[in-house]
Amino acid sequence: MIDTVTGPVAQPFAAQLKALIDLEGRYQPKLSGLRFIESAQDNGLRMTSRLRELEVKDLLSLTRFFGFSSESFSLAVSLLDRFLSVMKIQPKHLSCVGLCCFYIAVKSTEEEKNVPLANDLIRISQNRFTVSDMMRMEKIIMEKLYWKVKAPTALRFLRVFHSHVLEQLDAESMKILSLERLEAQLKACHCSFVFSKIKPSLLALALLCFEAHDEHDPEHLDKISEALSNLQQQLNIKDGDVVCMRELIGKCLAEYATTKCCRPNVQRLRWTISGRTARQLKHSYYKITHLPTIPESAC
Structure with missing residues (x-):
């Protein structure tokens, strides 16, 4: 049975923090698996950190294409990193794995009426596999993750920390401390492989x-x-x-701001859809953009 993501429950900060910290370690990607990916040569034969980053950027563009929430994107990245850290997949299967993780996250966080059909999702992302391929891969992913979806993501920690500090x-x-700007910065960090190895609580605190x-x-x-010092002690x-994490974040955001980073894979983002699919899509679906610009001010 899938443990789906539930909405925030009103409870004291200490109780929220303890619950999240208790779960955090259980949902961390396997470090040895991530290091294996990091050390891989980019020769098209093995999964690499660069391929993972490109896939996450595509998932971010899909998130914006459909107007899905930040929760959907962050959960999709969490599922992807957890799966990649326990399974040695071939690069040719990455797009199917990524889209399945995205689909699982969307079904877990979005309203049912807003969840697209698997066939439309495949067509819009311009992938060549079938719905049957996607369903088989989804089952493999869920089995390897023991049907555990509800991970305490960095976004969840960020929102809890932000609310507590503002009080x-x-x-x-x-x-x-603009939450909109902080969430945009977190999305940029998700696109960088180095943060896959970092605990969500540390990443959220360092962003603040x-x-x-x-x-x-x-x-x-x-x-x-x-306020942040008190939180760090807790x-x-x-x-x-x-300090080390702040430096990594600064470097990541500086790279993210470049033209090269903002357009990771232009060709892949030029979706082609049929007339039938086009008639079923909402108007907002056509607002295709590249990686979002992080707000300059905290207004």
């Missing part, structure tokens, strides 16, 4: 610290830093780990 700030300081230290108003920075995370 400790005044109105002016609150404006600095990175954003806070990008603010130059000492008065507001002191208030936010104090998580028992070392200063060195946060």
